[in-house]
Amino acid sequence: MTRMTMIEALRDAMDVKLNDDPKVLVFGEDVGYFGGVFRCTAGLQAKYGEERVFDTPINESAIVGMAVGMAAQGMRPCVEMQFADYVYPAYDQITQEAARLRHRSNEMFTCPLVIRMPTGGGIFGGQTHSQSPEALFTHVAGLKVVMPSTPYDAKGLLIAAIEDPDPVIFFEPKRLYNGPFYGDHSGKSVGWAQHPAGEVPEGHYTVEIGKADIRRAGSDVTILAYGTMVYIAEAAVEKCGIDTEIIDLRSLLPLDLETIKASVEKTGRCVMIHEATRTSGFGAELIAEVQEACFWHLKSPIQRVAGWDAPYPHATEWDYFPGPERVIRALQKTMED
Amino acid sequence: MTEKLKLTFPHPPARPQDKPDFSSIVTPPAGALGVPPPDLRAEESQDYANGLIRVLDNAGEAVGPWADYVAGMDRNALLLGLRDMLKMRAVDKRLLNAQRQGKTSFYLQCTGEEAIGCGFQRQLEKGDMNFPTYRQQTLLIAADYPLKDLMGQIYSNECDPLEGRQLPIMHSSRDYGFFSISGNLGTQYIQAVGWAMANALSGDGKIAAGWIGDGATASNDFHSALLSASVYRPPVILNIVNNQWAISTYTGVATGGSRTYAARARGYGIPALRVDGNDYLAVTAVSKWAIDRARKGFGPVAIEWFTYRVAAHSTSDDPSAYRPKDEARAWPLGDPVERLKQHLILRGDWSEERHTQAEAELLDEVTAVQKEVETHGTFVNPKPISPATIFKGVYAEMPEHLHRQRQEMGY
Ligand SMILES: Cc1ncc(C[n+]2csc(CCOP(=O)(O)OP(=O)(O)O)c2C)c(N)n1
Ligand SMILES: [Mg+2]
8 A cells, every 4th residue: 555645645535536527626726737735736637627627716705606506516526725714705605505505495406515624733824824613614504524634534534525415624634734743843743654544545435424433442531532633642642641542533523423422431531632722612512412422421520622712823832732731631630530 | 419618717828837928918118197187086097997007117217297296206215215125125035044044934025026015105104004915014114114023023032013923924013004914815905995984984184005916806805895995985095916926826817807907996986007016116106196195085096016926925835836937037027126226327316336235234234133133032042932922912801711721821
């Protein structure tokens, strides 16, 4: 099997689908000739032509609006927002149009489209290149929301998303594009070529939307994480030695409650971590679900580690980013009771 | 059976493997367009919106009605303009270098576009407000914004007036007429209209200036701004800096079937002019005219500044992947510094020797400030900013949950 970066795996997924299905289209800002500012679509226009892969004006609402119109006719657009921080002009088209088209037309019109966007911090991008807005989409009925944490999952989930009959918001943790990130920003980074999760099969395969992945089996605490935080969890567990089960959600909506429930019933303790700001974050939903499903199995209050409720800073990024130390403190706290 | 219809996909005149080709760009002779009356209406501005106002001809002579319009300007004003542009170049050069050395996370130059912001700012008055993009550091330079503050922001150290909150180049200075920069393209344009409406409502005699790049004219907020300005007619100048590129995307993807960006503004009922942005005299003349008009209550005006983005989009960009390497040198409207220099020499007010000397002096001045600012910390030698700044200023009064989070953080 070949090893790929997450960027290459995403590109490969689009390549497979562009090749498979003439109805698949890829477009966005700088996506065509140049191949995207993160290079995710590099080479695709040269291979499939401008009618399939093209540059758009800088208007996110136009990008999604066009995609809705195309999707309603049966095309399969897979569009890119240059950063998740720039999705807001498209929020109307996504939440009021794409999300509800199937339901409001009594399934006369549907909206099979994918909206990809780099998300999360850790690159000194400041407040407009670091946001994690997933909860703004999980709150909306009609949308599916996924976030891979490995090249393998990135490719499999993106193919599944393009084949899905409904709109999928596809978050790409940009800190993981080139390799895993264990929270030590000054340490030397390891590329995906050195990591087993960088192994990506050739051709078509899917990772089912709605299925979590148990990244580490453990007996004392369950960590619920996704995206970059999966590796932060691994780093924390390795350091503190608490026998922890780490679940990578991969799909936030639909949520794999069954896997979560089985784990928390076993461990009796739960820590939820995400990069996004804490208040009304997706963690609030997760904790509510776990509490309802597993209340009688819980040995201590569920802990939450999240971004502070403030705009993402530039200079103090590492004081803001919820790193392994904060996760360790939360793990220790669940073990106190 | 019906023919398959063809969509259009705009293409730049040249890609990396090609020779630069600007043959489709029409450059009318300097002095061809007159100075319109201050109450110019949109429907009367067609020639200005489709033409190109130029003052300096190829020999460096200032010619035509717009030259006469600023003939009263003394030589010191022009020398100051040249100095502003040279200072801007020195700052861009030093800070780009700092980023290359890892002393800051990011930088972005305005090379080739210096005349626009430098010329415009010198015509504003204290209390007027710019709503800039990240590529208008020229406005700060020509407002004599302290270099220490400007560089402190780039290094995110204790000299940074924003205490490290924002990405480098996202400045903010109320006192120097520079509204807080947002990374989200277009948002500032409609805010400029609102600010100008407040100026009119309060009767303070001040005006606002919105700034936007050619690429970002595609944003909803650009269109909102033109429409709102057309409806309420506040004292706002809506500047469009057309530098031919939006990262890798050719300007044609934003113009579409419109002839010019100025023509698009005209379509909204706003008088619009298109100007050679590499001609410091044209910039000065048109800025003066537009600012004067706005202050007198004749309403909004749009200006398309026609120029070329010489440098990479930012330090994260490599333009050799999408345009010919030597495209900048082929730009038919030349370099703004060279053109003003040539004009001043022609007038007998400047010389090559003085120019070389001025360049060296400014570079020294900038470098000296930079060295001082760097002693307060850089990315390679950080002097951390207090993490407590994360919670400061989220609200006027810190709510209880933020107090708790700050405590949890340990500050
Ligand atoms: C809403 C939004 N979408 C996308 C971006 C990413 N982006 C940053 S700069 C840029 C290009 C802007 O080009 P232009 O408006 O021509 O300005 P220039 O850089 O040429 O000065 C893009 C697409 C953004 N900052 N905001
Ligand atoms: Mg541009």
